[in-house]
Each structure stands twice: as structure tokens, then as C-alpha cells.
Amino acid sequence: MTTTTMEPAELSGHPARDGRDRPKRRALRLGHRASASLLLIVTLVVLLPVILMVINSVRTSGDIGARPIGLPHPLALGNYGDIATRMGYVRSLLNTLIIAAGSIVLVIAAGAPAAWVLARRVRRWTRAAYRLFVAGLTVPVFVVTTPLYLLMQQLGILDTYFAAILIYASFNLPFAVFFYVSFLRSSPQELEEAAALDGCGPLATFWHVVFPLLRPATATIVIFVSLAIWNDVVVPLLFLTDDNLKTVTLSVYSFVGSQGTVSSAELFPAVVLASAPLIVIFLVLQRHIIAGITAGMGKR
Numbered sequence: 001m002t003t004t005t006m007e008p009a010e011l012s013g014h015p016a017r018d019g020r021d022r023p024k025r026r027a028l029r030l031g032h033r034a035s036a037s038l039l040l041i042v043t044l045v046v047l048l049p050v051i052l053m054v055i056n057s058v059r060t061s062g063d064i065g066a067r068p069i070g071l072p073h074p075l076a077l078g079n080y081g082d083i084a085t086r087m088g089y090v091r092s093l094l095n096t097l098i099i100a101a102g103s104i105v106l107v108i109a110a111g112a113p114a115a116w117v118l119a120r121r122v123r124r125w126t127r128a129a130y131r132l133f134v135a136g137l138t139v140p141v142f143v144v145t146t147p148l149y150l151l152m153q154q155l156g157i158l159d160t161y162f163a164a165i166l167i168y169a170s171f172n173l174p175f176a177v178f179f180y181v182s183f184l185r186s187s188p189q190e191l192e193e194a195a196a197l198d199g200c201g202p203l204a205t206f207w208h209v210v211f212p213l214l215r216p217a218t219a220t221i222v223i224f225v226s227l228a229i230w231n232d233v234v235v236p237l238l239f240l241t242d243d244n245l246k247t248v249t250l251s252v253y254s255f256v257g258s259q260g261t262v263s264s265a266e267l268f269p270a271v272v273l274a275s276a277p278l279i280v281i282f283l284v285l286q287r288h289i290i291a292g293i294t295a296g297m298g299k300r
Contacts, residue, residue, distance in 0.1 A: 053271060055071065057080070057271075058269075061263040064264040064265070079266075080273065087251045087255050088251060089273055096249075099168065100229045100230065107172050111173055111221070112206075115183075116180070148167060148239075149238060163240075164235055164236065164245075167239065168229050172225045175221070179217055191213070192209055192210065195208070232249065233250055237250060248273075252273075
């Protein structure tokens, strides 16, 4: 009777090569842990100034002078109410939201249909139009401020929301078209073809099929355009000279510049009030933003 000798690896039910793969798996786990630790350190370094800004915004000037880094003692929540009143924060926030909302609606309403045509109808003229939009990304704002000022003056719309909305929409439309085209080129056309077979016209196809697919890209464009408008000082400084039309950033700029020497108890709350709405918008739309950016990395 012949007896068969089994190797230890066979008795345990694992191939013999598993023993050789263990160092590789251990190295992979160590690599993942090192990457996670590095990402955590980078995140803390990035967030540390924001955390310090928020903490110092509820401290008194004397407390900050005595201990530049530390917890608030006493807690000075009244800093926000005082600075908001002196800045005219509510009015400037409303102005910024009106201008940003109008610009975003105009950019999306013009950019999405234009990008759909440029992405789906590949012709010589569509390639030329697409290159023209991309070239618009390279035009500095300072090159066109004087012609725009003269144009708005001749149209009689200086110191109006409409002027700022038109200017911001024209500045951000090339980016929207570029981003939408990149997104659409990586999206399948089967749904659009099925809609056409069902008898949908171009407008119905775009509204019921294409535009819902553009939701991640639209969310990304919303946050980028909002960020560009919120951080801009040039356009409101030149085209919105009326104090009742000041944006948030211009109000902070005017407040800091008009006070001469600004104390820490005034500066930090002003900065927090200026940046808080953008942080809220980003937190609400972050999932769609990440989806839009990753989808836009498809084929060009």
C-alpha cells in the first residue's frame, strides 16, 4: 500500500506561494498606513490656520497679545456682532449672493447647451469655436477692464447688479464650456440616441436627458464660479462704486483699509464672516464636486 506524503502547505489548505506573498502583503499594508499618516499630517497642516483663525475670532485683543496661541479666555462672541454691524455684513452678503446667483445661472444656461453642441457635433466650426472658448481662459482680467468700463458706461448700467453679473458670466463662461465639453466627451451617447428614437427633439433631449447627467459637472462649476466671484475685488471695486452694492470681500477690504491699524479681535471675525458662506457651499456640494472632477478626467 502506497502512502502519500503531503506538504505542510497542502495540509493547511494554502498554496506554497502564500508564504512568499506574505512579505509583499505586509509591505503593501505598511505603504497604505504610511500614505494615510502622510495624508493626515498634510490635512492637519492645511486646516491648522483655519482652526487658529476661528479660535482667535472669539478672543479679545488682550488675550491674543498675551497668548498668541491658546484657547479663548474669556469667550468673546460679541466680536462677530460688532464687526458685522460695522461692515454692513448682511447687506454685502445679500449683494454677493445676488451677483453670484445671477452669474451662475447665466453661465450654466449658456455654457451647458453650447458645450453639448461642441461635444456632440464634431465639425470644423465646432473645433474652432471650442478653441476660441479655451483661448478665453488665458485672457487676464486687467486687459479688458477699461473696454468693459467704457461699454458699461455707454449702456448706462454702471453701479448695477446687471453689470457685475454680465462681467462675471463672460469671465467664467470659457471655463464652464471647457469643463462641460470634457465631461460630455467621457459620457455615453446611448441615452441621447434612445431619446431621439422615442421622438424627443433637441430641446427635450437636452433638458430631460443631457442636463440631468451634467449634475456633477454643474455642481463643480457652481463652486468654482462662486469662489471666483467671492474672492474678487477688481470688478466690484471698479464697477460697483455705490456703498450699498459692496460685496463681502470688498466690505472686508474697505473695513481693513479704512481703520488704519486693525486689531486681531476685529480682523479674525471679519475674515471668518467673509469665508464662512463659501465653506458651507463647499460642504453641501463636495460629493458632486468630486464626482464632477473625476468624471471630467475621462477622454478628451
